[in-house]
Amino acid sequence: xxxxxxxxxxxxxxxxxxxxxxxxxxxxxxxxxxxxxxxxxxxxxxxxxxxxxxxxxxxxxxxxxxxxxxxxxxxxxxxxxxxxxxxxxxxxxxxxxxxxxxxxxxxxxxxxxxxxxxxxxxxxxxxxxxxxxxxxxxxxxxxxxxxxxxxxxxxxxxxxxxxxxxxxxxxxxxxxxxxxxxxxxxxxxxxxxxxxxxxxxxxxxxxxxxxxxxxxxxxxxxxxxxxxxxxxxxxxxxxxxxxxxxxxxxxxxxxxxxxxxxxxxxxxxxxxxxxxxxxxxxxxxxxxxxxxxxxxxxxxxxxxxxxxxxxxxxxxxxxxxxxxxxxxxxxxxxxxxxxxxxxxxxxxxxxxxxxxxxxxxxxxxxxxxxxxxxxxxxxxxxxxxxxxxxxxxxxxxxxxxxxxxxxxxxx
Amino acid sequence: xxxxxxxxxxxxxxxxxxxxxxxxxxxxxxxxxxxxxxxxxxxxxxxxxxxxxxxxxxxxxxxxxxxxxxxxxxxxxxxxxxxxxxxxxxxxxxxxxxxxxxxxxxxxxxxxxxxxxxxxxxxxxxxxxxxxxxxxxxxxxxxxxxxxxxxxxxxxxxxxxxxxxxxxxxxxxxxxxxxxxxxxxxxxxxxxxxxxxxxxxxxxxxxxxxxxxxxxxxxxxxxxxxxxxxxxx
Numbered sequence: 001x002x003x004x005x006x007x008x009x010x011x012x013x014x015x016x017x018x019x020x021x022x023x024x025x026x027x028x029x030x031x032x033x034x035x036x037x038x039x040x041x042x043x044x045x046x047x048x049x050x051x052x053x054x055x056x057x058x059x060x061x062x063x064x065x066x067x068x069x070x071x072x073x074x075x076x077x078x079x080x081x082x083x084x085x086x087x088x089x090x091x092x093x094x095x096x097x098x099x100x101x102x103x104x105x106x107x108x109x110x111x112x113x114x115x116x117x118x119x120x121x122x123x124x125x126x127x128x129x130x131x132x133x134x135x136x137x138x139x140x141x142x143x144x145x146x147x148x149x150x151x152x153x154x155x156x157x158x159x160x161x162x163x164x165x166x167x168x169x170x171x172x173x174x175x176x177x178x179x180x181x182x183x184x185x186x187x188x189x190x191x192x193x194x195x196x197x198x199x200x201x202x203x204x205x206x207x208x209x210x211x212x213x214x215x216x217x218x219x220x221x222x223x224x225x226x227x228x229x230x231x232x233x234x235x236x237x238x239x240x241x242x243x244x245x246x247x248x249x250x251x252x253x254x255x256x257x258x259x260x261x262x263x264x265x266x267x268x269x270x271x272x273x274x275x276x277x278x279x280x281x282x283x284x285x286x287x288x289x290x291x292x293x294x295x296x297x298x299x300x301x302x303x304x305x306x307x308x309x310x311x312x313x314x315x316x317x318x319x320x321x322x323x324x325x326x327x328x329x330x331x332x333x334x335x336x337x338x339x340x341x342x343x344x345x346x347x348x349x350x351x352x353x354x355x356x357x358x359x360x361x362x363x364x365x366x367x368x369x370x371x372x373x374x375x376x377x378x379x380x381x382x383x384x385x386x387x388x389x390x391x392x393x394x395x396x397x398x399x400x401x402x403x404x405x406x407x408x409x410x411x
Numbered sequence: 412x413x414x415x416x417x418x419x420x421x422x423x424x425x426x427x428x429x430x431x432x433x434x435x436x437x438x439x440x441x442x443x444x445x446x447x448x449x450x451x452x453x454x455x456x457x458x459x460x461x462x463x464x465x466x467x468x469x470x471x472x473x474x475x476x477x478x479x480x481x482x483x484x485x486x487x488x489x490x491x492x493x494x495x496x497x498x499x500x501x502x503x504x505x506x507x508x509x510x511x512x513x514x515x516x517x518x519x520x521x522x523x524x525x526x527x528x529x530x531x532x533x534x535x536x537x538x539x540x541x542x543x544x545x546x547x548x549x550x551x552x553x554x555x556x557x558x559x560x561x562x563x564x565x566x567x568x569x570x571x572x573x574x575x576x577x578x579x580x581x582x583x584x585x586x587x588x589x590x591x592x593x594x595x596x597x598x599x600x601x602x603x604x605x606x607x608x609x610x611x612x613x614x615x616x617x618x619x620x621x622x623x624x625x626x627x628x629x630x631x632x633x634x635x636x637x638x639x640x641x642x643x644x
Contacts, residue, residue, distance in 0.1 A: 005524065012512050012513070013512065016512050312508065313510065316504075316508045316510075317521070317525075318469075318493065318496075319467070319469060319496060319502050320496070320497065320502070320521055320522045320525060320568070321493050321494060321496050321497020321498070321522055321525040321526060321572075322493060322525050323489075323490045323493045323494070323525070324489065324490060324493075325490075326525055403470075404469045404470075405464050405469050405470045408469070408504075408508075
């Protein structure tokens with residue numbers, strides 16, 4: 001009852017100077033809008049990334065060189081390492097292995113078009129492990145591998161860049177670093193999810209790449225960038241990881257605790273993603289907090305002006321029997337109303353902005369849905385109310401502390 | 412027989428103006444009979460405003476005791492003084508001092524809100540507005556009212572909590588002579604009907620002439636205390 005009366009009076013007072021109230025709210029509107037937009041885009045992006053990581057397959061283990069800088073003696077991962085891991089006698093929990101060796105900035109040309117791209121060298125089981133499907137033709141086989149055949153598999157995007165079409169290209173020739181390669185397969189489109197186009201790829205057999213394309217001197221022969229292993233089941237991933245570690249430790253003669261390789265499972269990718277998103281959220285939250293702070297100072301400033309302007313009114317209210325507390329509550333209600341309304345408008349603005357970002361992302365082929373969570377809405381509302389109360393305290397207590405005689409005499 | 416609504420004993424008020432102490436009130440003794448009509452006169456600087464502020468519990472004396480309606484108020488803290496003002500004193504100001512954004516009814520309700528009355532505020536406010544002859548204007552804002560009507564709203568606001576005294580500071584000062592006379596008639600009629608003690612601070616001898624008793628202040632002391640023989644007009 002008392003609260004609603006106070007609220008009505010606060011609204012009356014705020015609407016009596018709409019432009020000023022609106023401008024004062026703007027700081028909070030922008031702050032809260034930023035928080036909501038960032039949180040919802042962030043949540044949407046996290047969901048999308050987690051989704052695409054999950055679609056990689058739950059039973060994969062990626063082995064790369066060590067990321068630990070304290071390890072000084074490093075032996076590179078090789079094709080032989082991959083074969084050892086792939087041996088069912090050594091590692092019963094592992095179904096298959098493949099290697100990945102990437103050559104960047106390679107000139108690829110066909111029918112007069114030239115593109116510079118990353119060429120990926122793999123071993124035959126790579127398509128099974130990564131669930132690649134062929135739209136046309138076949139994947140690299142053991143025959144190609146052993147014969148160092150000059151054959152290539154193109155992604156749909158790559159094919160369209162070079163030939164303007166992805167149909168009927170089997171048997172055509174592409175030139176990689178000037179050398180002719182016969183197209184034996186077109187990879188089925190995987191869709192444009194994620195940040196890099198997974199259809200802009202070109203696969204060649206590992207052996208061919210090493211003997212014909214690699215120009216890196218002084219490197220161990222049969223060096224690879226990554227070994228991909230698939231465990232027999234998703235629940236066998238921890239066992240499989242342990243087996244890989246044992247095999248590589250023996251093969252690389254590593255000292256205890258100084259592994260020169262790193263294992264990544266889907267679990268690791270997910271936790272890495274959430275870590276990155278967490279840091280990002282804190283960073284963006286910090287920016288939002290600063291704009292809320294600025295908004296709060298704006299409110300304090302206007303409330304101080306308002307207290308000065310209404311000194312006589314305060315004096316009158318005191319003469320009529322208002323206690324300190326009554327005046328305090330009156331002005332706090334005003335500043336809180338101001339900031340909560342700003343917060344509500346900000347939530348609407350932020351949600352609209354997030355929706356727009358989602359639309360733009362969808363239009364550019366990276367479909368993701370921004371999530372405006374009820375938790376972020378509640379948080380924003382509470383936070384803006386708190387800002388209003390906090391920055392309202394000083395002006396309100398100044399109003400409450402006015403001497404009635406002085407205040408009534410104020411011109 | 413004597414029923415004192417106001418008892419002031421040796422009231423002093425000293426202000427510090429830089430290095431010098433200024434005695435705004437230098438020992439005032441004053442007793443006011445309940446239901447009396449008292450005019451306080453005096454030139455500016457005589458301590459008139461200071462006395463009014465102390466009687467109205469807006470300010471505390473430096474020394475001396477003050478009993479208002481049987482309560483010692485000279486020692487009370489701020490919030491208790493606010494409560495006394497709310498319950499026992501009705502103010503009528505020269506410049507009306509209404510809240511411009513609120514209707515007449517809302518203005519009159521204000522003291523009831525501060526006394527914590529939750530139910531029936533509106534009814535009580537409108538009852539008092541009828542008493543001062545504003546039944547037609549209850550939902551108007553001050554801007555839409557004439558000066559005389561605004562002062563009637565202010566009088567209704569002063570009366571709404573059934574105070575012991577009404578303290579009117581130059582109540583006709585901002586009005587033309589006709590509305591001024593009407594306001595004065597209204598105040599005196601209310602005094603006669605309800606028995607509320609009426610204290611009018613004024614420069615105007617014509618206004619003071621309507622009072623039953625007149626005191627004249629000079630240099631912080633009561634210089635003259637005059638009771639008219641006639642019954643309170």
